[in-house]
Amino acid sequence: MRICVVGAGYVGLVTAAVIAGLGHQVSVVENHPAKLAVLRRGETPIYEEGLPSLVKDNFRDGRLTFTDDIGAAAEKAEAVFIAVGTPSQADGSPDMASFYAVRDALCQLPYRSNAGRRLAVVKSTVPIGTGDALHHFFQKNAASRSWQVISNPEFLRQGTALYDTYNADRIIIGTEEEDAAHLLMKIYAPLGRPVLLVDRRSAEMIKYAANTFLAAKISFINEIACLCEQVGADIGAVARGMGMDARIGHAFLRAGIGFGGSCFPKDLHALLSTGQEAQLQLPMITAVAAVNHNQNLLLPRFLSELYGDLQGVRVCLWGLTYKPGTDDTRDAPALAVLAELTGRGAQVTAYDPQVKACWLVKQQFPAVAIAHDSYEAAARSEAIILLTEWPEFAHLNWNRLRHQVKRPLVLDGRNCLDGSVVEAAGFSYAGIGQKRYSLKRLQARTGSAEMGVALS
Ligand code: UDX
Numbered sequence: 001m002r003i004c005v006v007g008a009g010y011v012g013l014v015t016a017a018v019i020a021g022l023g024h025q026v027s028v029v030e031n032h033p034a035k036l037a038v039l040r041r042g043e044t045p046i047y048e049e050g051l052p053s054l055v056k057d058n059f060r061d062g063r064l065t066f067t068d069d070i071g072a073a074a075e076k077a078e079a080v081f082i083a084v085g086t087p088s089q090a091d092g093s094p095d096m097a098s099f100y101a102v103r104d105a106l107c108q109l110p111y112r113s114n115a116g117r118r119l120a121v122v123k124s125t126v127p128i129g130t131g132d133a134l135h136h137f138f139q140k141n142a143a144s145r146s147w148q149v150i151s152n153p154e155f156l157r158q159g160t161a162l163y164d165t166y167n168a169d170r171i172i173i174g175t176e177e178e179d180a181a182h183l184l185m186k187i188y189a190p191l192g193r194p195v196l197l198v199d200r201r202s203a204e205m206i207k208y209a210a211n212t213f214l215a216a217k218i219s220f221i222n223e224i225a226c227l228c229e230q231v232g233a234d235i236g237a238v239a240r241g242m243g244m245d246a247r248i249g250h251a252f253l254r255a256g257i258g259f260g261g262s263c264f265p266k267d268l269h270a271l272l273s274t275g276q277e278a279q280l281q282l283p284m285i286t287a288v289a290a291v292n293h294n295q296n297l298l299l300p301r302f303l304s305e306l307y308g309d310l311q312g313v314r315v316c317l318w319g320l321t322y323k324p325g326t327d328d329t330r331d332a333p334a335l336a337v338l339a340e341l342t343g344r345g346a347q348v349t350a351y352d353p354q355v356k357a358c359w360l361v362k363q364q365f366p367a368v369a370i371a372h373d374s375y376e377a378a379a380r381s382e383a384i385i386l387l388t389e390w391p392e393f394a395h396l397n398w399n400r401l402r403h404q405v406k407r408p409l410v411l412d413g414r415n416c417l418d419g420s421v422v423e424a425a426g427f428s429y430a431g432i433g434q435k436r437y438s439l440k441r442l443q444a445r446t447g448s449a450e451m452g453v454a455l456s
Pocket residue numbers: 154155156157158159211214218251252253254255256257258259260261262263264322323
Protein backbone atom coordinates (compact mmCIF):
# COMPACT_ATOMS: atom_id res chain seq x y z
CA MET A 1 0.00 0.00 0.00
CA ARG A 2 0.97 3.62 -0.42
CA ILE A 3 0.93 5.32 2.95
CA CYS A 4 1.58 8.89 4.03
CA VAL A 5 2.65 9.79 7.58
CA VAL A 6 2.40 13.46 8.52
CA GLY A 7 4.87 14.51 11.22
CA ALA A 8 8.30 12.99 11.84
CA GLY A 9 8.32 13.23 15.64
CA TYR A 10 8.70 10.18 17.87
CA VAL A 11 5.28 8.79 17.00
CA GLY A 12 5.32 9.65 13.28
CA LEU A 13 8.83 8.50 12.48
CA VAL A 14 8.55 5.25 14.45
CA THR A 15 5.17 4.48 12.83
CA ALA A 16 6.53 5.28 9.37
CA ALA A 17 9.67 3.19 9.80
CA VAL A 18 7.77 0.20 11.21
CA ILE A 19 5.12 0.30 8.47
CA ALA A 20 7.80 0.66 5.78
CA GLY A 21 9.51 -2.34 7.36
CA LEU A 22 6.29 -4.30 6.84
CA GLY A 23 6.73 -3.72 3.10
CA HIS A 24 4.57 -0.66 2.42
CA GLN A 25 5.59 2.42 0.48
CA VAL A 26 5.70 5.23 3.04
CA SER A 27 6.07 8.93 2.39
CA VAL A 28 6.74 11.03 5.50
CA VAL A 29 5.76 14.70 5.52
CA GLU A 30 7.91 16.96 7.70
CA ASN A 31 7.84 20.73 7.39
CA HIS A 32 10.75 21.57 9.69
CA PRO A 33 13.57 22.27 7.17
CA ALA A 34 16.50 21.19 9.39
CA LYS A 35 14.78 17.96 10.37
CA LEU A 36 13.80 17.25 6.77
CA ALA A 37 17.39 17.75 5.61
CA VAL A 38 18.60 15.14 8.12
CA LEU A 39 15.85 12.69 7.14
CA ARG A 40 16.60 13.11 3.44
CA ARG A 41 20.10 11.82 4.12
CA GLY A 42 18.53 8.68 5.59
CA GLU A 43 19.49 9.81 9.10
CA THR A 44 17.38 10.20 12.23
CA PRO A 45 16.96 13.59 13.93
CA ILE A 46 15.90 12.08 17.29
CA TYR A 47 17.66 9.70 19.63
CA GLU A 48 15.73 6.45 19.86
CA GLU A 49 17.24 2.99 20.24
CA GLY A 50 17.12 0.95 17.01
CA LEU A 51 15.40 3.65 14.97
CA PRO A 52 18.41 4.89 12.95
CA SER A 53 19.06 1.51 11.36
CA LEU A 54 15.37 0.88 10.61
CA VAL A 55 15.08 4.31 8.98
CA LYS A 56 18.34 3.87 7.08
CA ASP A 57 17.49 0.40 5.74
CA ASN A 58 14.02 1.38 4.54
CA PHE A 59 15.30 4.66 3.11
CA ARG A 60 18.02 2.81 1.20
CA ASP A 61 15.52 0.28 -0.14
CA GLY A 62 13.25 3.10 -1.32
CA ARG A 63 10.29 2.23 0.92
CA LEU A 64 10.69 5.34 3.06
CA THR A 65 10.83 8.80 1.52
CA PHE A 66 10.63 12.29 3.02
CA THR A 67 8.98 15.45 1.75
CA ASP A 68 7.50 18.76 2.86
CA ASP A 69 4.75 18.54 0.24
CA ILE A 70 1.73 17.14 2.04
CA GLY A 71 -0.51 17.49 -1.03
CA ALA A 72 1.70 15.37 -3.27
CA ALA A 73 2.33 12.73 -0.58
CA ALA A 74 -1.30 12.46 0.57
CA GLU A 75 -2.81 12.46 -2.89
CA LYS A 76 -1.22 9.15 -3.82
CA ALA A 77 -1.82 7.52 -0.42
CA GLU A 78 -4.54 5.06 0.52
CA ALA A 79 -4.02 5.92 4.19
CA VAL A 80 -2.72 9.09 5.80
CA PHE A 81 -1.46 8.76 9.38
CA ILE A 82 -1.68 12.09 11.20
CA ALA A 83 1.06 12.25 13.82
CA VAL A 84 1.61 15.97 14.31
CA GLY A 85 2.26 17.50 17.72
CA THR A 86 -0.54 18.89 19.88
CA PRO A 87 1.47 20.72 22.58
CA SER A 88 -0.13 22.29 25.64
CA GLN A 89 -1.25 25.90 25.49
CA ALA A 90 -1.11 28.21 28.50
CA ASP A 91 -4.60 27.12 29.65
CA GLY A 92 -3.71 23.40 29.42
CA SER A 93 -5.74 22.72 26.30
CA PRO A 94 -3.86 21.26 23.31
CA ASP A 95 -2.73 23.50 20.48
CA MET A 96 -4.47 22.03 17.42
CA ALA A 97 -2.99 24.37 14.80
CA SER A 98 -0.80 21.70 13.14
CA PHE A 99 -3.65 19.20 13.20
CA TYR A 100 -6.04 21.64 11.51
CA ALA A 101 -3.41 22.48 8.92
CA VAL A 102 -3.29 18.79 7.96
CA ARG A 103 -7.09 18.61 7.89
CA ASP A 104 -7.24 21.61 5.55
CA ALA A 105 -4.51 20.22 3.31
CA LEU A 106 -6.38 16.90 2.95
CA CYS A 107 -9.57 18.77 2.18
CA GLN A 108 -7.91 20.70 -0.60
CA LEU A 109 -6.75 17.62 -2.49
CA PRO A 110 -8.34 17.50 -5.93
CA TYR A 111 -11.33 15.21 -6.25
CA ARG A 112 -10.55 11.95 -7.98
CA SER A 113 -13.51 9.85 -9.01
CA ASN A 114 -11.38 6.69 -9.00
CA ALA A 115 -9.71 7.40 -5.64
CA GLY A 116 -11.89 4.94 -3.71
CA ARG A 117 -12.12 5.15 0.08
CA ARG A 118 -9.13 6.68 1.84
CA LEU A 119 -8.18 6.49 5.49
CA ALA A 120 -7.29 9.43 7.71
CA VAL A 121 -5.74 7.72 10.73
CA VAL A 122 -5.41 10.04 13.73
CA LYS A 123 -2.40 9.07 15.85
CA SER A 124 -1.92 12.51 17.41
CA THR A 125 -3.38 12.80 20.92
CA VAL A 126 -6.40 15.03 20.36
CA PRO A 127 -9.37 16.21 22.43
CA ILE A 128 -12.30 13.83 22.62
CA GLY A 129 -14.64 14.47 19.71
CA THR A 130 -11.87 15.55 17.29
CA GLY A 131 -12.22 12.43 15.14
CA ASP A 132 -15.98 12.85 14.83
CA ALA A 133 -15.53 16.54 14.01
CA LEU A 134 -12.99 15.63 11.32
CA HIS A 135 -15.41 13.09 9.88
CA HIS A 136 -18.20 15.73 9.65
CA PHE A 137 -15.77 18.26 8.21
CA PHE A 138 -14.82 15.85 5.42
CA GLN A 139 -18.45 14.92 4.78
CA LYS A 140 -19.43 18.55 4.16
CA ASN A 141 -17.13 18.78 1.17
CA ALA A 142 -17.82 16.67 -1.94
CA ALA A 143 -14.10 16.41 -2.79
CA SER A 144 -13.14 15.08 0.66
CA ARG A 145 -16.12 12.76 1.18
CA SER A 146 -14.01 9.71 0.33
CA TRP A 147 -11.96 10.09 3.54
CA GLN A 148 -12.80 7.75 6.41
CA VAL A 149 -11.58 8.85 9.82
CA ILE A 150 -10.10 6.44 12.34
CA SER A 151 -8.83 7.28 15.81
CA ASN A 152 -5.77 5.10 16.40
CA PRO A 153 -3.97 6.37 19.52
CA GLU A 154 -0.35 5.55 20.12
CA PHE A 155 1.01 4.05 23.35
CA LEU A 156 4.73 3.82 22.64
CA ARG A 157 7.22 5.05 25.22
CA GLN A 158 10.26 7.03 24.17
CA GLY A 159 13.41 5.02 24.66
CA THR A 160 11.59 1.74 23.94
CA ALA A 161 9.46 2.96 21.05
CA LEU A 162 10.27 0.16 18.60
CA TYR A 163 9.92 -2.56 21.21
CA ASP A 164 6.58 -1.09 22.28
CA THR A 165 5.34 -0.97 18.68
CA TYR A 166 6.30 -4.55 17.86
CA ASN A 167 4.98 -5.79 21.22
CA ALA A 168 1.99 -3.49 21.69
CA ASP A 169 -0.39 -4.72 24.40
CA ARG A 170 -3.23 -3.61 22.14
CA ILE A 171 -3.96 -1.68 18.98
CA ILE A 172 -6.98 0.57 19.44
CA ILE A 173 -9.00 1.18 16.31
CA GLY A 174 -11.72 3.78 16.77
CA THR A 175 -14.30 3.93 14.01
CA GLU A 176 -17.80 2.71 13.33
CA GLU A 177 -17.04 2.13 9.65
CA GLU A 178 -16.24 -1.55 9.28
CA ASP A 179 -14.45 -1.36 5.92
CA ALA A 180 -12.13 1.35 7.26
CA ALA A 181 -11.35 -0.72 10.35
CA HIS A 182 -10.54 -3.75 8.20
CA LEU A 183 -8.17 -1.80 5.99
CA LEU A 184 -6.22 -0.54 9.01
CA MET A 185 -6.25 -4.00 10.59
CA LYS A 186 -4.74 -5.33 7.35
CA ILE A 187 -1.86 -2.87 7.66
CA TYR A 188 -1.17 -3.89 11.27
CA ALA A 189 -1.86 -7.62 10.80
CA PRO A 190 1.81 -8.70 10.38
CA LEU A 191 2.55 -7.34 13.88
CA GLY A 192 0.15 -9.96 15.28
CA ARG A 193 -0.97 -7.75 18.19
CA PRO A 194 -4.43 -7.79 19.83
CA VAL A 195 -6.88 -5.30 18.34
CA LEU A 196 -9.74 -3.57 20.14
CA LEU A 197 -12.40 -2.06 17.92
CA VAL A 198 -14.28 0.85 19.50
CA ASP A 199 -15.95 4.10 18.48
CA ARG A 200 -13.82 7.17 17.79
CA ARG A 201 -14.60 9.03 21.03
CA SER A 202 -13.84 6.02 23.19
CA ALA A 203 -10.54 5.49 21.37
CA GLU A 204 -9.57 9.09 22.09
CA MET A 205 -10.59 8.71 25.74
CA ILE A 206 -8.63 5.44 26.12
CA LYS A 207 -5.42 7.30 25.34
CA TYR A 208 -6.05 10.04 27.91
CA ALA A 209 -7.37 7.66 30.55
CA ALA A 210 -4.46 5.22 30.15
CA ASN A 211 -1.81 7.95 30.44
CA THR A 212 -3.58 9.60 33.35
CA PHE A 213 -3.90 6.28 35.15
CA LEU A 214 -0.18 5.55 34.77
CA ALA A 215 0.62 9.06 35.99
CA ALA A 216 -1.71 8.43 38.95
CA LYS A 217 0.23 5.28 39.85
CA ILE A 218 3.43 7.32 39.94
CA SER A 219 1.94 10.13 42.06
CA PHE A 220 0.42 7.53 44.35
CA ILE A 221 3.70 5.72 44.97
CA ASN A 222 5.48 9.06 45.44
CA GLU A 223 2.96 10.09 48.07
CA ILE A 224 3.46 6.76 49.83
CA ALA A 225 7.24 7.30 49.58
CA CYS A 226 6.90 10.60 51.44
CA LEU A 227 4.88 8.83 54.11
CA CYS A 228 7.47 6.02 54.27
CA GLU A 229 10.06 8.70 55.13
CA GLN A 230 7.98 9.85 58.06
CA VAL A 231 7.06 6.45 59.48
CA GLY A 232 10.32 4.63 58.82
CA ALA A 233 9.13 2.22 56.11
CA ASP A 234 11.01 1.51 52.88
CA ILE A 235 9.39 2.41 49.56
CA GLY A 236 11.35 -0.25 47.65
CA ALA A 237 9.97 -3.00 49.88
CA VAL A 238 6.49 -1.46 49.86
CA ALA A 239 6.38 -1.19 46.04
CA ARG A 240 7.59 -4.78 45.67
CA GLY A 241 4.98 -6.02 48.10
CA MET A 242 2.22 -4.03 46.42
CA GLY A 243 3.29 -5.06 42.92
CA MET A 244 3.13 -8.77 43.77
CA ASP A 245 -0.62 -8.37 43.95
CA ALA A 246 -1.55 -9.26 40.38
CA ARG A 247 -4.39 -6.74 40.53
CA ILE A 248 -1.86 -3.95 41.10
CA GLY A 249 1.24 -5.11 39.19
CA HIS A 250 4.82 -3.88 39.46
CA ALA A 251 4.80 -1.36 36.60
CA PHE A 252 4.93 2.37 37.30
CA LEU A 253 5.55 2.00 41.01
CA ARG A 254 9.08 3.43 40.96
CA ALA A 255 9.18 6.30 43.40
CA GLY A 256 11.31 9.32 42.57
CA ILE A 257 11.13 12.97 41.65
CA GLY A 258 7.98 12.46 39.61
CA PHE A 259 7.09 12.22 35.98
CA GLY A 260 7.74 14.52 33.04
CA GLY A 261 7.93 14.20 29.28
CA SER A 262 5.90 15.19 26.30
CA CYS A 263 2.86 13.08 27.24
CA PHE A 264 1.90 12.69 30.89
CA PRO A 265 1.92 16.37 31.93
CA LYS A 266 0.30 17.47 28.67
CA ASP A 267 -2.38 14.77 28.70
CA LEU A 268 -3.25 15.43 32.36
CA HIS A 269 -3.77 19.10 31.65
CA ALA A 270 -5.72 18.39 28.48
CA LEU A 271 -8.06 16.09 30.39
CA LEU A 272 -8.49 18.73 33.11
CA SER A 273 -9.32 21.27 30.43
CA THR A 274 -11.86 18.81 28.95
CA GLY A 275 -13.36 18.48 32.44
CA GLN A 276 -13.61 22.24 32.72
CA GLU A 277 -15.40 22.46 29.39
CA ALA A 278 -17.79 19.75 30.56
CA GLN A 279 -18.17 21.63 33.87
CA LEU A 280 -17.02 18.57 35.73
CA GLN A 281 -14.59 18.60 38.66
CA LEU A 282 -11.88 15.95 38.30
CA PRO A 283 -10.41 15.90 41.83
CA MET A 284 -8.28 12.78 41.34
CA ILE A 285 -6.64 14.03 38.19
CA THR A 286 -6.11 17.45 39.77
CA ALA A 287 -4.37 15.74 42.70
CA VAL A 288 -2.14 13.65 40.41
CA ALA A 289 -0.81 16.85 38.82
CA ALA A 290 -0.43 18.67 42.16
CA VAL A 291 1.44 15.77 43.83
CA ASN A 292 3.77 15.58 40.84
CA HIS A 293 4.49 19.29 40.93
CA ASN A 294 5.57 19.06 44.58
CA GLN A 295 7.57 15.92 43.91
CA ASN A 296 9.49 17.61 41.07
CA LEU A 297 10.58 20.27 43.58
CA LEU A 298 11.22 17.99 46.54
CA LEU A 299 15.01 17.79 46.28
CA PRO A 300 15.88 21.44 45.56
CA ARG A 301 13.59 22.47 48.41
CA PHE A 302 15.17 19.89 50.70
CA LEU A 303 18.64 21.13 49.78
CA SER A 304 17.62 24.68 50.43
CA GLU A 305 16.38 23.73 53.90
CA LEU A 306 19.49 21.69 54.58
CA TYR A 307 21.91 24.49 53.68
CA GLY A 308 19.71 27.37 54.83
CA ASP A 309 20.58 29.40 51.75
CA LEU A 310 21.52 28.38 48.20
CA GLN A 311 22.90 31.75 47.11
CA GLY A 312 26.19 30.99 45.31
CA VAL A 313 26.06 27.28 46.24
CA ARG A 314 27.48 25.08 43.48
CA VAL A 315 25.04 22.32 42.60
CA CYS A 316 25.71 19.50 40.17
CA LEU A 317 22.76 17.97 38.29
CA TRP A 318 23.10 14.55 36.72
CA GLY A 319 20.49 13.96 34.03
CA LEU A 320 18.32 16.48 32.21
CA THR A 321 16.06 14.27 30.12
CA TYR A 322 12.73 13.21 31.63
CA LYS A 323 13.82 9.57 31.50
CA PRO A 324 16.81 7.58 30.22
CA GLY A 325 16.98 6.38 26.62
CA THR A 326 15.86 9.65 25.08
CA ASP A 327 17.29 13.09 24.33
CA ASP A 328 13.95 14.74 25.13
CA THR A 329 13.78 17.40 27.86
CA ARG A 330 10.19 18.49 27.25
CA ASP A 331 8.47 19.00 30.61
CA ALA A 332 11.36 17.16 32.27
CA PRO A 333 11.49 17.41 36.09
CA ALA A 334 14.99 18.85 35.48
CA LEU A 335 13.42 22.06 34.14
CA ALA A 336 11.43 22.58 37.36
CA VAL A 337 14.53 21.74 39.42
CA LEU A 338 16.66 24.20 37.42
CA ALA A 339 14.07 26.95 37.86
CA GLU A 340 13.93 26.36 41.62
CA LEU A 341 17.71 26.17 42.09
CA THR A 342 18.61 29.14 39.91
CA GLY A 343 15.72 31.09 41.43
CA ARG A 344 17.37 30.57 44.81
CA GLY A 345 20.73 31.75 43.50
CA ALA A 346 22.49 28.38 43.14
CA GLN A 347 25.25 27.98 40.54
CA VAL A 348 24.30 24.93 38.53
CA THR A 349 26.43 22.68 36.35
CA ALA A 350 24.56 19.88 34.62
CA TYR A 351 25.54 16.77 32.72
CA ASP A 352 23.38 14.48 30.62
CA PRO A 353 24.69 11.76 28.29
CA GLN A 354 22.29 12.83 25.54
CA VAL A 355 21.86 16.56 26.12
CA LYS A 356 24.91 18.44 24.99
CA ALA A 357 23.53 21.72 23.81
CA CYS A 358 19.85 21.83 24.51
CA TRP A 359 18.14 25.02 23.35
CA LEU A 360 15.37 24.50 25.89
CA VAL A 361 17.86 24.53 28.75
CA LYS A 362 20.12 27.20 27.22
CA GLN A 363 17.24 29.52 26.40
CA GLN A 364 15.52 29.25 29.77
CA PHE A 365 18.63 28.97 31.93
CA PRO A 366 21.51 30.75 30.19
CA ALA A 367 23.62 30.76 33.38
CA VAL A 368 23.57 26.96 33.70
CA ALA A 369 26.78 25.30 32.55
CA ILE A 370 26.62 22.00 30.64
CA ALA A 371 29.52 19.66 31.42
CA HIS A 372 31.00 16.94 29.22
CA ASP A 373 30.83 14.18 31.81
CA SER A 374 29.70 13.32 35.32
CA TYR A 375 33.08 14.14 36.87
CA GLU A 376 33.39 17.56 35.26
CA ALA A 377 29.86 18.40 36.42
CA ALA A 378 30.61 17.33 39.99
CA ALA A 379 33.92 19.21 40.30
CA ARG A 380 33.86 21.62 43.29
CA SER A 381 30.13 20.99 43.79
CA GLU A 382 28.47 21.31 47.17
CA ALA A 383 25.66 18.91 46.28
CA ILE A 384 25.02 16.38 43.53
CA ILE A 385 21.39 15.80 42.57
CA LEU A 386 20.61 12.85 40.31
CA LEU A 387 17.50 13.47 38.19
CA THR A 388 17.62 10.78 35.46
CA GLU A 389 18.56 7.15 36.02
CA TRP A 390 21.03 6.85 33.13
CA PRO A 391 22.83 3.49 33.55
CA GLU A 392 26.29 5.14 33.52
CA PHE A 393 25.59 6.86 36.87
CA ALA A 394 25.55 3.46 38.55
CA HIS A 395 29.16 2.80 37.47
CA LEU A 396 31.02 5.89 38.63
CA ASN A 397 34.27 6.01 40.57
CA TRP A 398 33.05 7.41 43.88
CA ASN A 399 36.52 7.71 45.37
CA ARG A 400 37.57 9.90 42.46
CA LEU A 401 34.42 11.98 42.85
CA ARG A 402 34.99 12.35 46.59
CA HIS A 403 38.27 14.13 45.87
CA GLN A 404 36.67 16.45 43.34
CA VAL A 405 33.66 17.76 45.23
CA LYS A 406 33.67 20.57 47.75
CA ARG A 407 30.95 19.05 49.94
CA PRO A 408 30.20 15.31 49.61
CA LEU A 409 26.44 15.16 49.33
CA VAL A 410 24.39 13.06 46.90
CA LEU A 411 20.60 13.29 46.56
CA ASP A 412 19.32 10.45 44.41
CA GLY A 413 16.04 11.48 42.80
CA ARG A 414 15.57 8.11 41.11
CA ASN A 415 16.71 5.68 43.84
CA CYS A 416 19.10 4.17 41.33
CA LEU A 417 22.42 4.34 43.20
CA ASP A 418 23.71 1.93 45.84
CA GLY A 419 23.73 4.08 48.98
CA SER A 420 26.24 1.82 50.74
CA VAL A 421 28.79 2.24 47.92
CA VAL A 422 28.28 6.01 47.79
CA GLU A 423 28.57 6.39 51.58
CA ALA A 424 31.60 4.07 51.71
CA ALA A 425 33.44 6.64 49.57
CA GLY A 426 32.70 9.33 52.17
CA PHE A 427 29.54 10.91 50.76
CA SER A 428 26.33 11.59 52.60
CA TYR A 429 23.53 10.01 50.57
CA ALA A 430 19.75 10.06 50.54
CA GLY A 431 17.13 8.77 48.11
CA ILE A 432 13.36 9.10 48.07
CA GLY A 433 11.46 7.11 50.70
CA GLN A 434 14.39 4.78 51.37
CA LYS A 435 14.37 3.45 54.94
CA ARG A 436 18.16 3.26 55.24
CA TYR A 437 18.91 6.44 53.32
CA SER A 438 15.96 8.71 53.95
CA LEU A 439 16.00 12.49 53.58
CA LYS A 440 14.79 12.65 57.17
CA ARG A 441 17.87 10.77 58.39
CA LEU A 442 20.11 13.07 56.40
CA GLN A 443 18.42 16.11 57.86
CA ALA A 444 18.62 14.74 61.40
CA ARG A 445 22.34 14.15 60.93
CA THR A 446 23.05 17.67 59.62
CA GLY A 447 23.31 19.08 63.10
CA SER A 448 25.37 16.16 64.39
CA ALA A 449 29.14 16.39 64.66
CA GLU A 450 29.52 13.48 62.22
CA MET A 451 27.56 15.23 59.47
CA GLY A 452 29.09 18.64 60.16
CA VAL A 453 32.52 17.16 59.52
CA ALA A 454 31.36 15.17 56.52
CA LEU A 455 29.82 18.13 54.78
CA SER A 456 32.49 20.66 55.56
C1 UDX B 1 4.24 7.60 28.22
C2 UDX B 1 3.37 6.35 28.19
O1 UDX B 1 4.00 5.32 28.96
C3 UDX B 1 3.14 5.90 26.75
O2 UDX B 1 2.24 4.79 26.74
C4 UDX B 1 2.54 7.06 25.96
O3 UDX B 1 2.37 6.71 24.60
C5 UDX B 1 3.43 8.30 26.05
O4 UDX B 1 3.64 8.62 27.44
P1 UDX B 1 6.83 8.15 27.99
O5 UDX B 1 6.44 9.52 28.42
O6 UDX B 1 7.70 8.02 26.79
O7 UDX B 1 5.52 7.27 27.70
O8 UDX B 1 7.63 7.45 29.18
P2 UDX B 1 7.27 6.59 30.47
O9 UDX B 1 8.21 5.45 30.50
O10 UDX B 1 5.84 6.27 30.55
O11 UDX B 1 7.68 7.58 31.67
C6 UDX B 1 7.05 8.82 31.85
C7 UDX B 1 7.59 9.51 33.08
O12 UDX B 1 7.21 8.81 34.27
C8 UDX B 1 9.12 9.62 33.14
O13 UDX B 1 9.47 10.89 33.62
C9 UDX B 1 9.52 8.54 34.13
O14 UDX B 1 10.73 8.83 34.80
C10 UDX B 1 8.35 8.58 35.09
N1 UDX B 1 8.15 7.31 35.82
C11 UDX B 1 7.77 6.19 35.15
C12 UDX B 1 8.30 7.28 37.20
O15 UDX B 1 8.63 8.30 37.83
N2 UDX B 1 8.06 6.11 37.87
C13 UDX B 1 7.67 4.97 37.23
O16 UDX B 1 7.47 3.95 37.90
C14 UDX B 1 7.53 5.01 35.83
